[in-house]
Amino acid sequence: DIQMTQSPSSLSASVGDRVTITCRASQSVRNSLNWYQQKPGKAPKVLIYAASSLQSGVPSRFSGSGSGTDFTLTISSLQPEDFATYYCQQSNANPWTFGQGTKVEIK
Amino acid sequence: EVQVMESGGGLVQPGGSLRLSCAASGFTFSSNAMGWVRQAPGKGLEWVSSIFGSSGSTYYTDSVKGRFTISSDNSKNALYLQMNSLRAEDTAVYYCAKYGSIMAPHYLDYWGQGTLVTVSS
Numbered sequence: 001d002i003q004m005t006q007s008p009s010s011l012s013a014s015v016g017d018r019v020t021i022t023c024r025a026s027q028s029v030r031n032s033l034n035w036y037q038q039k040p041g042k043a044p045k046v047l048i049y050a051a052s053s054l055q056s057g058v059p060s061r062f063s064g065s066g067s068g069t070d071f072t073l074t075i076s077s078l079q080p081e082d083f084a085t086y087y088c089q090q091s092n093a094n095p096w097t098f099g100q101g102t103k104v105e106i107k
Numbered sequence: 108e109v110q111v112m113e114s115g116g117g118l119v120q121p122g123g124s125l126r127l128s129c130a131a132s133g134f135t136f137s138s139n140a141m142g143w144v145r146q147a148p149g150k151g152l153e154w155v156s157s158i159f160g161s162s163g164s165t166y167y168t169d170s171v172k173g174r175f176t177i178s179s180d181n182s183k184n185a186l187y188l189q190m191n192s193l194r195a196e197d198t199a200v201y202y203c204a205k206y207g208s209i210m211a212p213h214y215l216d217y218w219g220q221g222t223l224v225t226v227s228s
Contacts, residue, residue, distance in 0.1 A: 001169075032212035036152070043202055043218035044144075044152065050212045087152055091213040095168040096154035 002026050002090055006099035012107040019075040021102045023088035028068045032092035035064055035073045038101075039084045047086075048073060078104070109133035109217045111141075113203045116222030123193050127222060129186035129203030136160060137181040140206035142215060143188050145199035145224075155201070156188065159209065170196075193226045200224075 003026040013019050023033065031051040036044040046055045048064035051071060061076040075082055083106055088099040115127040129141070142157040156177040157166045165177050176189040186203055200221040207216035 030212070034212075034214040036215075038152075043204075043220055044215075045218070046207065046214055046216050049207060049214035049216075055207075055216065089152070089154075089214075091211070094166050096157075096213075098152040098154070101151045 001095055002029060002093055002097050004088055004090055004097050004099040006086075006088055006102050008102060009100065010103040010105065012105050013078050014107045015078055015080055017078045017107075019078050019082075019104060021073045021086055021088075021104075023066075023071045023073070023099050025069045025071075025090055029090040029092035031067050032090055033064075033066065033071045034089045034091065035062075036087045036089060037082075037084045038087065044087065075104075109205065111203050111205055111217055111219040113201060113219040113222040116201065116224045118225045118227065119193055120228050121194060121226055123226070124189070124191045125193065125224060127188040127190065127201055127203075127224070129188075129219060131184045131186065131203075131205065134205065136179070136184040138209070140209050140213070141179065141186045142204050142206065143177065143186075144202045144204060144215070144218075145197075146202070146221075147196075147199045150199075153199075157206075158186070161209070190224070193224075195226050198224060198226045 033051045035048040038044040052064045140159045143155040158177045174192045202221045203219040204215035205217040207214045
């Protein structure tokens with residue numbers, strides 16, 4: 001199975017901060033890398049698919065980059081509604097696997 | 108408007124069975140792909156199974172192979188997950204989700220609200 005490792009596992013940030021979350025795959029997943037946001041008690045929501053494509057309706061402050069084994073999710077200016085847990089997920093090979101999550105908290 | 112909604116969760120004893128259902132609307136169900144993802148209490152996300160509506164191809168994570176069966180009924184726009192020989196470690200919220208594209212790279216673009224399965228004596 002392909003292992004996905006996110007860093008950091010948690011971070012504290014202020015509104016307006018630029019936030020970067022990284023995700024590393026144990027082997028190449030090409031560009032088959034997605035990012036999801038999950039708020040407590042809610043279903044995950046896709047933000048970025050295919051490494052860098054912004055899902056319709058998602059604010060442009062979210063962006064994704066990378067290919068192969070190293071990927072990044074960037075929030076250019078953190079907003080109050082962005083405090084949540086973020087997961088990367090690879091769909092290059094079965095079984096699909098998720099990172100362990102990065103919890104973004106208010107500083 | 109695309110909607111997916113799970114039902115069928117509940118409390119079941121170890122070794123028991125349960126069938127989850129997912130009602131879908133707002134898209135062409137028969138030509139899409141669907142998946143199940145679960146989340147144990149306080150834990151991360153785990154992909155469980157997927158099915159491609161056009162081909163009927165199915166896929167499972169190793170820990171549920173031989174115990175869980177994914178299926179769909181295109182006439183009812185419904186997805187199912189038959190879960191047998193349930194174990195305590197299957198306790199989780201189970202989400203039904205629609206594929207954003209049947210062509211790779213795949214992702215899940217619409218998710219249900221989840222249904223809780225608790226395996227306990």
